[in-house]
Amino acid sequence: MLSNSTTPFTEILFDSRVGTTRWPYGSGVWSKKEWVLPEIDNDDIISAFEGNSNLFWAERFGKKFLGMNDLWVKHCGISHTGSFKDLGMTVLVSQVNRLRKMNRPLVGVGCASTGDTSAALSAYCAAANIPSIPIANGAFVLSIDTDFDGCMKLIRQITAELPIYLANSLNSLRLEGQKTAAIEILQQFDWEVPDWVIIPGGNLGNIYAFYKGFKMCEELGLVDKIPRLVCAQAQNANPLFQYYRSGWKEFKPVKANTTFASAIQIGDPVSIDRAVFALKNSNGIVEEATEEELMDAMALADSTGMFICPHTGVALSALMKLRRNGIISSTDRTVVVSTAHGLKFTKAKIDYHSGGIKGMDCRFANPPVSVKADFGLVMDELKNFLSRR
Template identity: 80%
Template structure:
């Protein structure tokens, strides 16, 4: 009787008349409502074409084909039937997308699948594999913005607050859903494979586990955090720890998927970018369809910077907004091939041998999506900036001290922002969004090393190590009095 005071009668909760029958799943409920409402696809469709191909290209592929490159070996892109989408104006799309936020109707409770018509319009909702990813927090970084940068309109898009703790969930729900569809169409696919610096393997393993699809993961030995390593292991993936770097893992997975019926899940596969682009659309939604001035994205394999461009560009082309933000791609100085390419005036691209960096997920010297990234930056009047190890770790620590808990990759983006503010490129009143790509809890080892001042040749200016104190009242009081005195009390 706990919780019921004397004289109070507990009322019986009556079942909602709108509640689905007990023997009906949310997938079945969604299908029933779709049928009863007379909803239809309006003929929306998408296909693979060579990246940046002319509109009249004759080379195209169905999304149901297992193909990763064009006949000439170029990257592919998912091209939507924009004429079909343009039959509905910008206000229609705004209202439709806004109406789905925060709902549990399958599959629209997902931040990705709430934009299904712009992502994978032809897939049956019953084939979708989703953890209702997306809809991530857009955080006003008030204190950090004012005290560190002198800005009052700085925002952090926390894409790492997601099912497996990184933005990779946004793309993996699309890719694994398509694989699920292909397997149900009896295509000869045994499983899905990827090379990873940590986050891709975590996302792939979780979504494959949800669908009952085998996942095969190639990881560079001793180059990812323990938190990242345990995720694919826990989700049942077959994990190969290889004595090479990410670029070596990538070469091997390409060779393996060319010989075995294993679907390639890396960002060479353009399906993932269709999910990742929804983060850009979400940012516009969260600003009530107002466009920020700048969006800063950490860059490693470089698919994400193109995904953000694609999301913003679709919104402009379909009349939801009248411009797109300027994009900044932020790289670690120890793995900076795009930065060097940018500084050379976009002369011939040269891969680099990526050095060690605390931003391990972007420790990539030969990025797959280099052409996509250059295209996105040129079309958005974009910039590339870099951050040294000390700069990115200091920026991460300062952000944490202002109430955030970010990953080193977000530290790269914030350190790049500091440089662009100091040089006057980004103004103090510019509305700026920093994309946080992973949860800080995946990188506690680097944070501990920083605050313990264990990193060689790094001052760790914002370290906050614990104080060892004897367990007696006098010792504790002495320490506290000294600390309070430092506050001027």
């Protein structure tokens, strides 16, 4: 619903840039430059034309396992370095590139990371010839004997002492890029608002970024409401879930245990306050998933044509619980945000389907069938398989 005369122009402008080769507007982020970082010169932008990711109609998964006809998966992991972190990193590194051209005292960019953030940072910094301190692409790497929360504490201390720019989601520039995924969802639905958006949460900048994108569209009159947000956490790293279950009484960091959803293995998220704000103002919910639940959900999703990461498994597991409890109805339009590409987690998939995960039943495993190189034996196995279909 449009509330002022400027919104049709905004829709036409943003929609006209989708898929263009005009620099830098072919990027899903920079196609919305006026809402992201309007003052930056186009020549200073560092982009790999990230964003514009597929909004996949998960028809078979929805109907088969949830009794839903309107389930969608926003594949943000189909991006330059294989995760949604590219959306924020293009903005942050572009601004650093701009500042260095202005001779500001910045020698490099650093981050704490379990993988995705550092991959995005190193790639974009390499494109800009900016020194970076994460994991690849010519970056200077420090392997430290602590977890993500310990690394986060150290990088904040270091950037306070050295002219190194902090690249974690504590930096608001990252959120400016990530919020564009919410705007893309609205564009892909012809500016109609889904009922629910479910997002995996670790450091929690992403849940706030999605809220910010949806809220901005509401305030500018492009839509007349925002969706209800769900933050899905792994049970092994669930401080937000525990805070939510306490009725928001007291936040207590936790010691994050190992989870297959490694990018959200965070016990003391830096964006906790912003995440709580987003959830409270969207009538949101927090749910969790055990390791077995998230791996089962990933296997079920893959069996219906997807190829998702464990973090998306966390979000799908949360959706399955909310459906069973009747909170999300069969007719609700629901979007699950997939944050990374499944190819980053092939070992976890192989271990699951080979039954190689200790203490896990792997109920939906699809192990290979060993057979000798004999035509008759191969035909027997194929006939046996096809008879069960």
